[in-house]
Amino acid sequence: MASAANAISLSASPRLAASSSSDQLVVRLQSPSSVSFRPRSELKPARLSVASRANRLRICATAAPVMDKAASPKVPTIVDVDLGDRSYPIYIGSNLLDQPELLQRHVHGKRVLIVTNETIAPLYLDKVVHALTVGNPNVSVDHVILPDGEKYKNMDVLTKVFDKAIESRLDRRCTFVALGGGVIGDMCGYAAASYLRGVNFIQIPTTVMSQVDSSVGGKTGINHRLGKNLIGAFYQPQSVLIDTDTLNTLPERELASGFAEVIKYGLIRDAEFFEWQEKNMHALMSRDPAALAYAIKRSCENKAEVVSLDEKESGLRATLNLGHTFGHAIETGFGYGVWLHGEAVAAGIVMAADMSHRLGWIDESIVTRIHNILKQAKLPTAPPETMTVEMFKSVMAVDKKVADGLLRLILLKGPLGNCVFTGDYDRKALEETLHAFCKS
Amino acid sequence: MASAANAISLSASPRLAASSSSDQLVVRLQSPSSVSFRPRSELKPARLSVASRANRLRICATAAPVMDKAASPKVPTIVDVDLGDRSYPIYIGSNLLDQPELLQRHVHGKRVLIVTNETIAPLYLDKVVHALTVGNPNVSVDHVILPDGEKYKNMDVLTKVFDKAIESRLDRRCTFVALGGGVIGDMCGYAAASYLRGVNFIQIPTTVMSQVDSSVGGKTGINHRLGKNLIGAFYQPQSVLIDTDTLNTLPERELASGFAEVIKYGLIRDAEFFEWQEKNMHALMSRDPAALAYAIKRSCENKAEVVSLDEKESGLRATLNLGHTFGHAIETGFGYGVWLHGEAVAAGIVMAADMSHRLGWIDESIVTRIHNILKQAKLPTAPPETMTVEMFKSVMAVDKKVADGLLRLILLKGPLGNCVFTGDYDRKALEETLHAFCKS
Numbered sequence: 001m002a003s004a005a006n007a008i009s010l011s012a013s014p015r016l017a018a019s020s021s022s023d024q025l026v027v028r029l030q031s032p033s034s035v036s037f038r039p040r041s042e043l044k045p046a047r048l049s050v051a052s053r054a055n056r057l058r059i060c061a062t063a064a065p066v067m068d069k070a071a072s073p074k075v076p077t078i079v080d081v082d083l084g085d086r087s088y089p090i091y092i093g094s095n096l097l098d099q100p101e102l103l104q105r106h107v108h109g110k111r112v113l114i115v116t117n118e119t120i121a122p123l124y125l126d127k128v129v130h131a132l133t134v135g136n137p138n139v140s141v142d143h144v145i146l147p148d149g150e151k152y153k154n155m156d157v158l159t160k161v162f163d164k165a166i167e168s169r170l171d172r173r174c175t176f177v178a179l180g181g182g183v184i185g186d187m188c189g190y191a192a193a194s195y196l197r198g199v200n201f202i203q204i205p206t207t208v209m210s211q212v213d214s215s216v217g218g219k220t221g222i223n224h225r226l227g228k229n230l231i232g233a234f235y236q237p238q239s240v241l242i243d244t245d246t247l248n249t250l251p252e253r254e255l256a257s258g259f260a261e262v263i264k265y266g267l268i269r270d271a272e273f274f275e276w277q278e279k280n281m282h283a284l285m286s287r288d289p290a291a292l293a294y295a296i297k298r299s300c301e302n303k304a305e306v307v308s309l310d311e312k313e314s315g316l317r318a319t320l321n322l323g324h325t326f327g328h329a330i331e332t333g334f335g336y337g338v339w340l341h342g343e344a345v346a347a348g349i350v351m352a353a354d355m356s357h358r359l360g361w362i363d364e365s366i367v368t369r370i371h372n373i374l375k376q377a378k379l380p381t382a383p384p385e386t387m388t389v390e391m392f393k394s395v396m397a398v399d400k401k402v403a404d405g406l407l408r409l410i411l412l413k414g415p416l417g418n419c420v421f422t423g424d425y426d427r428k429a430l431e432e433t434l435h436a437f438c439k440s
Numbered sequence: 441m442a443s444a445a446n447a448i449s450l451s452a453s454p455r456l457a458a459s460s461s462s463d464q465l466v467v468r469l470q471s472p473s474s475v476s477f478r479p480r481s482e483l484k485p486a487r488l489s490v491a492s493r494a495n496r497l498r499i500c501a502t503a504a505p506v507m508d509k510a511a512s513p514k515v516p517t518i519v520d521v522d523l524g525d526r527s528y529p530i531y532i533g534s535n536l537l538d539q540p541e542l543l544q545r546h547v548h549g550k551r552v553l554i555v556t557n558e559t560i561a562p563l564y565l566d567k568v569v570h571a572l573t574v575g576n577p578n579v580s581v582d583h584v585i586l587p588d589g590e591k592y593k594n595m596d597v598l599t600k601v602f603d604k605a606i607e608s609r610l611d612r613r614c615t616f617v618a619l620g621g622g623v624i625g626d627m628c629g630y631a632a633a634s635y636l637r638g639v640n641f642i643q644i645p646t647t648v649m650s651q652v653d654s655s656v657g658g659k660t661g662i663n664h665r666l667g668k669n670l671i672g673a674f675y676q677p678q679s680v681l682i683d684t685d686t687l688n689t690l691p692e693r694e695l696a697s698g699f700a701e702v703i704k705y706g707l708i709r710d711a712e713f714f715e716w717q718e719k720n721m722h723a724l725m726s727r728d729p730a731a732l733a734y735a736i737k738r739s740c741e742n743k744a745e746v747v748s749l750d751e752k753e754s755g756l757r758a759t760l761n762l763g764h765t766f767g768h769a770i771e772t773g774f775g776y777g778v779w780l781h782g783e784a785v786a787a788g789i790v791m792a793a794d795m796s797h798r799l800g801w802i803d804e805s806i807v808t809r810i811h812n813i814l815k816q817a818k819l820p821t822a823p824p825e826t827m828t829v830e831m832f833k834s835v836m837a838v839d840k841k842v843a844d845g846l847l848r849l850i851l852l853k854g855p856l857g858n859c860v861f862t863g864d865y866d867r868k869a870l871e872e873t874l875h876a877f878c879k880s
Contacts, residue, residue, distance in 0.1 A: 110844050155599060166666045171842040194634075196840045197661060197672045198752075221637060226606045232637045233673065312638070400636045402611040404550050 096243040109173030115188035181207035182214035189220030193235035208258020212299035217307040257342025271417030323348030333391035346379035361413040536683040549613030555628035556619040621647035622654035629660030633675035648698020652739035657747040697782025711857030763788030773831035786819035801853040
């Protein structure tokens with residue numbers, strides 16, 4: 001096949017390009033040869049030309065790489081996920097749970113089931129029930145509170161959601177609301193996809209991880225003892241409501257875990273965003289509201305664009321899994337929940353970068369910058385010491401990206417912000433990377 | 441609202457018509473005022489004008505009400521289910537499992553998982569494995585054998601399918617094959633919908649029930665202890681292969697059970713077909729191959745047409761559930777598997793007809809004809825004696841057709857072959873019907 005490197009080029013203005021062959025897809029957000037932060041005033045006309053509703057931004061690769069400090073806290077930023085008749089808005093902003101109309105406009109029917117967990121329920125359940133019911137006496141709200149953690153993302157716990165829905169006699173016009181992090185969103189989404197063969201649902205993500213990644217795009221599901229997310233559905237929500245204030249109660253380790261996915265967007269397709277993160281990781285770690293809001297918005301824009309182009313992951317969407325194949329092996333081999341998902345992904349990104357460098361696909365400087373930004377975010381840069389080569393291989397063999405026996409990986413290739421999804425790589429590089437990071 | 445009766449009219453030629461209001465949908469295959477069996481020669485030109493491929497029939501409301509005795513046993517009849525990019529063919533005929541190309545053309549990737557049960561495996565598993573692999577050495581086939589019966593259509597047994605698929609390391613390009621009756625088709629289909637968020641699947645139904653109803657249309661799922669099919673997905677197969685020879689091994693009670701659905705198609709939308717059945721039920725019960733093939737084809741055509749118009753059951757498709765709301769209550773209240781699905785549906789059709797008559801919506805003569813044809817098919821015409829009014833009400837309250845607390849029913853209305861799906865009926869008639877068929 002033709003070398004993917006030949007397909008990569010630099011251009012003076014950022015734009016999206018993609019090419020594919022039978023077993024490889026090359027994706028790149030082509031970066032300008034020099035990146036500069038443009039003053040916001042320069043970008044206003046372009047923004048206005050694509051906004052059809054007040055304060056609603058269409059996905060736009062030229063969005064300004066600056067924080068939107070002037071935005072009113074009461075007016076959410078809206079990112080649209082464009083999927084034809086399954087399109088939906090992502091609302092992002094401070095204090096959104098105090099704006100009942102944002103939730104109520106997406107509730108169909110008279111019955112709501114909130115799915116949440118033991119950690120989030122005491123903090124936000126009453127607030128969400130109030131937002132759903134205030135001035136809306138026809139709606140009645142049930143809830144089910146699940147144990148908190150990745151290790152409960154299984155069939156037994158999912159059954160509790162079905163039991164509650166059936167015992168509450170919820171019908172096809174009901175709405176499920178996921179209130180919590182990625183585990184809650186994935187389980188509630190899969191329950192909504194399956195209950196009566198599909199009911200409405202709304203995501204209210206309360207962690208960085210779920211706000212920048214798992215709540216957007218319709219991937220739902222549960223784990224199996226032999227692998228992560230092996231059972232599930234592609235099922236899109238009615239809307240996603242991201243109240244950035246919910247991050248105030250998030251433990252620091254979980255905050256950092258979410259930044260692993262933010263860093264991923266920069267690496268796979270948005271070099272400008274990565275460079276912004278290098279300058280602003282300290283602000284993000286100290287929960288600067290404007291920095292958080294910007295990082296979430298830009299992440300959602302990247303995710304929404306990819307999902308709009310490839311909803312069912314026939315190629316492009318797989319690139320969102322940079323570091324995840326190695327990361328899933330860590331989560332599965334080490335026991336779900338010992339490491340957080342983003343921690344495993346961080347180590348996985350380092351391994352993918354190491355392998356990409358061994359293949360001669362990226363410069364040493366990118367490997368170094370990845371190490372540095374992960375350290376700033378207090379994230380791991382290597383797998384747990386107990387992981388063995390065999391543990392990695394055993395889990396990677398059942399990865400969803402295996403096709404007809406061939407493991408396809410997302411690897412970095414070319415300048416910062418470029419990646420490939422491919423099964424066409426030297427197996428020796430994979431062996432070397434696994435042995436470099438494992439003692440046995 | 442306007443009386444639905446006003447919307448029903450007779451016309452000289454059969455055609456489909458439908459009208460809907462907010463809570464009622466009227467559907468009718470308008471019958472000619474007098475029905476006569478037309479000689480096949482008269483219909484040939486119409487058939488040829490819609491057939492784009494040899495021996496392939498598009499769904500056609502004017503299909504000839506005669507048996508297709510001249511068709512070659514080696515060339516299957518094909519009914520297309522028209523669902524855009526999810527369209528698929530139903531192959532119907534004798535000896536089709538001996539035509540490997542019919543299966544092999546719909547297998548993607550190199551791995552197949554056959555899901556079957558303890559009754560069917562000894563009869564047909566080897567034959568299907570041979571059909572999948574002969575001349576096709578790249579394909580490897582695994583299988584999982586489930587216990588046989590409606591009471592095993594649950595989450596625990598479903599998990600065995602996931603376990604087998606994951607242990608066999610099947611990837612996204614694999615194909616699941618459902619070999620068995622409705623329970624196997626529903627479970628295998630839901631497993632295929634959920635495994636890795638969706639893999640290909642093929643239906644090989646081996647009972648009348650699954651050949652005329654459950655294998656066509658993409659409804660998949662499992663039961664919950666509180667109700668039937670409450671958890672599942674709409675998920676379409678790649679193809680359906682109906683080898684009518686598999687009916688030779690079907691017990692008589694199961695044969696008759698399937699005819700309940702065949703009778704249903706006549707009652708809800710195809711008066712000509714009902715009249716054909718009245719004349720040919722003896723031939724069907726004695727397994728006359730031509731009669732069976734015709735009844736299956738005509739049933740599939742009716743089902744395919746309804747599904748093509750309303751895949752996700754927003755209205756029209758619900759009419760396929762004539763008798764099923766009462767029937768599900770019998771199955772759930774009486775214990776899954778004590779009565780066969782079609783037996784419960786038969787009693788349910790009698791109850792729906794009784795209620796329709798109490799409402800003044802159909803003539804006494806239709807009630808009588810329903811009794812007579814069910815008796816010819818050795819099917820029940822009343823629920824089990826142990827069923828109580830409360831048992832019916834309790835299960836009917838969680839029926840999927842309840843919307844915002846209102847139970848909608850499929851009831852007969854107008855001349856033979858017409859029905860309505862409505863929540864707008866006198867509750868007294870429902871009470872009277874329940875009390876008429878229950879001792880307490």
